[in-house]
Amino acid sequence: MDLTNAIVPKTSIGGITIGENISQVQARLSSRYKIHNGPNSLTINDGLITAYHGADGTISAISCNAAFKGNYESKLWPGMTVADVLKLSKTQMAWSGFVQIDNISGIGLSLPEEYDDFDSLTDHFDLDYVFTELWVYDF
Numbered sequence: 001m002d003l004t005n006a007i008v009p010k011t012s013i014g015g016i017t018i019g020e021n022i023s024q025v026q027a028r029l030s031s032r033y034k035i036h037n038g039p040n041s042l043t044i045n046d047g048l049i050t051a052y053h054g055a056d057g058t059i060s061a062i063s064c065n066a067a068f069k070g071n072y073e074s075k076l077w078p079g080m081t082v083a084d085v086l087k088l089s090k091t092q093m094a095w096s097g098f099v100q101i102d103n104i105s106g107i108g109l110s111l112p113e114e115y116d117d118f119d120s121l122t123d124h125f126d127l128d129y130v131f132t133e134l135w136v137y138d139f
Contacts, residue, residue, distance in 0.1 A: 002015075002032065003015055003016075003029070003033070003044070003048075003049065004070070005068075005069055005070030005071075006070060007064075007070050007071065007072040007076070007077075007107070007134070007136065008072075008136070009072065009104055009105065009106035009107035009136060010105065010106030010107070010136065010137070010138045011106070011136065011138075012062065012136065013049055013062040013063070013064050013068070013070070013134075013136050014048075014049050014062075014064065014068065014070065016049060016051050016059065016062055017059065018059050018060060018061065018062065018136065018137070018138050019058060019059060020058075020059050021053075021056075021057045021058060021059070022042050022051060022053045022057040022058075022059060023057055025042060025051060025059070026042060029044060033045050033048075034046065040052060040053060040054070041053065045067070046067075047063075047064075047065040047067070048064060048065060048067045048068050049062065049063070049064045049068060050062070050063045050064075060137070060138070060139075061135060061136065061137040061138075061139075062135065062136045062137075063110070063133050063134065063135045063136075064078050064133065064134055065078050065079075065132055065133055066078045066079030066130070066132055068134075072104075072107060072134075074088070075088050075089060075101065075102070075104075076088075076101065076104075076107060076109065076134060077134060078109075078131065078132060078133055078134040079130060079131070079132065080109060080130070080131050081127065081128055081129060081130055081131075082121050082122065082125045082126065082127050082128070082129045082131075083127040083128065085099065085101060085109070085121060085131070086121065086122075086127075088101075089101035089102050090102055091103065092120075092121050094111060094116060094117045094118050095108065096108075096139070097110065097111050097113070097116050098110060098111060098135060099111060099121065099131065106136060106137060106138055107134070107135070107136050107137075108134070108135055108137075109131035109133070109134055109135075110131065110132070110133040110134070110135055
């Protein structure tokens with residue numbers, strides 16, 4: 001199976017789905033992609049996609065880096081700049097370590113730990129700051 005470019009909030013990145021068992025993902029992709037198993041994650045092609053899972057192997061969140069070429073409705077993708085986010089969204093808020101836009105839940109751009117809150121994105125970030133990771137989660 002090949003990865004897709006699809007991003008679905010609260011559900012999936014690249015065809016890897018929250019709730020799926022990590023062993024199924026590994027079996028499906030290991031012949032075509034470089035896989036690294038961590039204690040609570042499976043990383044594909046050096047972070048192209050990373051699936052996070054609990055002890056039982058159930059995927060609870062998924063992230064992708066700027067090498068991933070998919071996007072969500074031409075509004076969100078890994079590798080966006082602050083300028084892109086401001087141009088393509090009406091509202092931005094910090095939520096649980098992520099930039100969430102336009103009240104779309106279950107998808108966000110990862111914030112650096114030291115900047116987990118803001119009133120405006122430009123409070124802490126220059127317009128050319130790049131968000132290197134996008135996450136899909138159901139919490």
